[in-house]
Amino acid sequence: xxxxxxxxxxxxxxxxxxxxxxxxxxxxxxxxxxxxxxxxxxxxxxxxxxxxxxxxxxxxxxxxxxxxxxxxxxxxxxxxxxxxxxxxxxxxxxxxxxxxxxxxxxxxxxxxxxxxxxxxxxxxxxxxxxxxxxxxxxxxxxxxxxxxxxxxxxxxxxxxxxxxxxxxxxxxxxxxxxxxxxxxxxxxxxxxxxxxxxxxxxxxxxxxxxxxxxxxxxxxxxxxxxxxxxxxxxxxxxxxxxxxxxxxxxxxxxxxxxxxxxxxxxxxxxxxxxxxxxx
Amino acid sequence: xxxxxxxxxxxxxxxxxxxxxxxxxxxxxxxxxxxxxxxxxxxxxxxxxxxxxxxxxxxxxxxxxxxxxxxxxxxxxxxxxxxxxxxxxxxxxxxxxxxxxxxxxxxxxxxxxxxxxxxxxxxxxxxxxxxxxxxxxxxxxxxxxxxxxxxxxxxxxxxxxxxxxxxxxxxxxxxxxxxxxxxxxxxxxxxxxxxxxxxxxxxxxxxxxxxxxxxxxxxxxxxxxxxxxxxxxxxxxxxxxxxx
Numbered sequence: 040x041x042x043x044x045x046x047x048x049x050x051x052x053x054x055x056x057x058x059x060x061x062x063x064x065x066x067x068x069x070x071x072x073x074x075x076x077x078x079x080x081x082x083x084x085x086x087x088x089x090x091x092x093x094x095x096x097x098x099x100x101x102x103x104x105x106x107x108x109x110x111x112x113x114x115x116x117x118x119x120x121x122x123x124x125x126x127x128x129x130x131x132x133x134x135x136x137x138x139x140x141x142x143x144x145x146x147x148x149x150x151x152x153x154x155x156x157x158x159x160x161x162x163x164x165x166x167x168x169x170x171x172x173x174x175x176x177x178x179x180x181x182x183x184x185x186x187x188x189x190x191x192x193x194x195x196x197x198x199x200x201x202x203x204x205x206x207x208x209x210x211x212x213x214x215x216x217x218x219x220x221x222x223x224x225x226x227x228x229x230x231x232x233x234x235x236x237x238x239x240x241x242x243x244x245x246x247x248x249x250x251x252x253x254x255x256x257x258x259x260x261x262x263x264x265x266x267x268x269x270x271x272x273x274x275x276x277x278x279x280x281x282x283x284x285x286x287x288x289x290x291x292x293x294x295x296x297x298x299x300x301x302x303x304x305x306x307x308x309x310x311x312x313x314x315x316x317x318x
Numbered sequence: 319x320x321x322x323x324x325x326x327x328x329x330x331x332x333x334x335x336x337x338x339x340x341x342x343x344x345x346x347x348x349x350x351x352x353x354x355x356x357x358x359x360x361x362x363x364x365x366x367x368x369x370x371x372x373x374x375x376x377x378x379x380x381x382x383x384x385x386x387x388x389x390x391x392x393x394x395x396x397x398x399x400x401x402x403x404x405x406x407x408x409x410x411x412x413x414x415x416x417x418x419x420x421x422x423x424x425x426x427x428x429x430x431x432x433x434x435x436x437x438x439x440x441x442x443x444x445x446x447x448x449x450x451x452x453x454x455x456x457x458x459x460x461x462x463x464x465x466x467x468x469x470x471x472x473x474x475x476x477x478x479x480x481x482x483x484x485x486x487x488x489x490x491x492x493x494x495x496x497x498x499x500x501x502x503x504x505x506x507x508x509x510x511x512x513x514x515x516x517x518x519x520x521x522x523x524x525x526x527x528x529x530x531x532x533x534x535x536x537x538x539x540x541x542x543x544x545x546x547x548x549x550x551x552x553x554x555x556x557x558x559x560x561x562x
Contacts, residue, residue: 091358101441160419160557162451176455178437178444180369185437185446187453192421194451196551211553294357297455299469303419303557 078262084290085264091293093265097223097257100177100184103297104267104289109172111240113271113285129283136244136278143242156236160302162193162212164236165229165251166271169287174297184218184225191302197227204231210247212236225255238273246277265291359459360440365478366515368436368443371551372543377431380499381539384524389539395502395532402500414500415493419556421452421470423494424487424509425525428541433549443476443483450556456485468505470494485511496527504531519545 094101114126132140146153157163163171173189182200197218208215214232218225229251238245252272259265267289274282383389391399405413416422422430432448445454456474464473468491476485487509496503510526521543528536 101439161555162553178439178442180435180437180439185435185444187444187446187455192451192453194446194453205550209553212555213553296457296461299421299471301421301470303421303450 081260081262081264085260085262088264088290088292088294093257093291093293098220098225099179100225100255100257100267101179103174103176103292103295105174105292105295106170106172106287106289110170113166113170113239113243113273115283116270116286130243131280131283133276133278133280139244139278140242143244147241155240156212157191157302160191161235163190164212165195165214165216165232166253166273166285167236167239168193168195168213169253169269169271170239173300174292174295175289176297187297189297189300191300197225210234214251221254223256225253227253227255229253238278244278245273245275248277249273249275267291357459357461358441358457361458361476361478366481366483367438368483368513368515368521369438371433371435371546371549372521373433373546373549374429374431375542375544377429378498379429381425381497381501381525381527383537384540389501389527389537390534391501392532392534398502398532399500402495402502406500415495416556419450420493422449423470423490423496424454424472424474425511425527425541426495426497427452427454427471428511428523428525429498432554433546433551435551438483443485446551448551448554450554468492472507472509479512481514483511483513485509485513487511502532503527503529506531513543 091102112127115129115131117126117129130140143153155167157167162168168188168190171188171190171193175189176187178185178187182198184197184199186195186197188194193213195213195216197216199218201219204215204217208231210231210233212233212235214229216227216229218227220226230249232245232247232249232251234245234247234249236245237243238249252274254270254272256268257265258268269287269289270284271287272282272284273279381389389395402413411417416426421427427445427447427449430447430449434445434447434449437444437446442455442457444456447453452471454471454474456476458476460473460475466489467473468489470491470493472487473489474485474487476483478484488507490503490505490507490509492504492507494503495501496507507527507529509528511523512526513521513523516522523541523543524538525541526536526538527533
């Protein structure tokens with residue numbers, strides 16, 4: 040069994056090019072009928088996905104969650120919905136990042152996109168990993184929340200033991216994450232990130248000063264489905280003139296388990312032992 | 319800033335698609351289930367909890383049976399093992415799949431010199447290894463509808479027999495080595511792991527290997543894990559290390 044074909048399609052470069060074109064949603068058609076169809080689909084999804092219910096405790100995220108769809112971008116959230124093209128204009132880019140972003144967009148348009156960390160089977164980085172369109176599982180143990188990501192077997196450790204970040208902590212792809220509870224919101228601060236990953240898949244970069252603060256809250260949507268809302272605040276004064284916040288939603292998936300994903304298998308991009316395995 | 323050279327070999331998107339073609343995913347049981355939904359069973363109450371940070375007391379090396387003898391390789395097994403041993407002795411380490419950063423497989427993953435977490439919950443039991451951030455996500459029952467789908471780490475199901483944690487694994491691909499010396503296996507491999515908490519800081523384990531393609535009979539080996547409270551799991555990225 041494999042993940043649905045649409046997901047594979049979305050990962051293919053042709054589809055990515057289509058996604059990359061920012062613009063307002065297409066008009067026309069019967070909006071009310073589309074909304075009704077969406078409601079019906081969401082209600083059916085919630086029923087199927089609650090097959091094994093999410094834990095009742097609002098602080099217990101144990102189990103599998105899977106973000107809907109596939110979004111290659113992180114964008115600032117606003118109080119009102121707006122087309123992607125509009126939210127992109129709200130990105131508080133420094134001149135450095137404006138030039139860097141344009142370079143990314145230009146390279147992709149030219150058909151020579153910049154290969155970022157996951158291309159070489161390195162961990163995706165934070166926050167990039169948070170947009171991955173694959174299931175994740177929260178595992179609770181004393182003083183630690185572990186998040187297993189299906190994609191390329193990324194593993195995140197959220198340290199909940201109240202201890203400060205160890206002095207000798209190195210910079211890594213996924214950084215060092217410390218969490219605490221504010222009410223029923225899990226607040227996770229991640230730093231000690233290296234500068235070899237991107238903010239998002241499309242175009243946004245970061246430097247060594249990146250700090251990511253996540254605020255994760257479990258809620259029940261209007262279809263009876265359970266979701267985690269993750270509000271992701273990105274701070275990096277080299278790349279952004281002020282902190283900004285993106286959002287990801289992770290619906291509960293009581294109907295699936297995560298699967299084995301070997302990025303390294305058939306990886307033609309990265310040389311191994313100095314020898315390229317590319318054909 | 320981290321804008322890197324445009325000299326990347328292949329487009330990121332192409333690799334994503336490439337990786338996508340390699341996934342395996344468990345089958346999803348259809349329907350919303352009845353009164354008794356078997357997708358997620360729980361272990362019995364009162365079983366020991368193996369959660370913690372552990373390290374194999376004797377990592378690497380070559381597996382022997384519990385009596386200290388060589389594993390009962392058949393003719394095909396002896397030939398393949400000899401081929402690998404010869405390659406390693408000649409300095410050809412590429413013959414080892416782990417040198418290409420492929421997953422270690424089972425039981426070899428239990429023999430790395432890096433620590434690992436066991437995270438045991440009522441939902442599942444996870445082995446999260448520092449070694450190339452590889453994890454095994456093992457449930458207490460087989461999901462209804464799951465079909466054989468060969469993978470590096472196999473399809474594992476856990477249960478308790480008294481105070482012994484038992485993990486049965488099947489559905490392996492044949493791309494991994496059983497141990498660091500190159501013991502072979504085929505896709506018919508099954509591995510049974512049996513773990514007991516000898517004391518709070520020691521797990522005694524036994525592994526029973528069954529593989530009619532390369533062995534004349536099932537055989538068993540023993541291993542010991544020691545708790546490592548002071549050891550932190552580091553970020554270990556095989557692909558990165560190999561390029562340094």
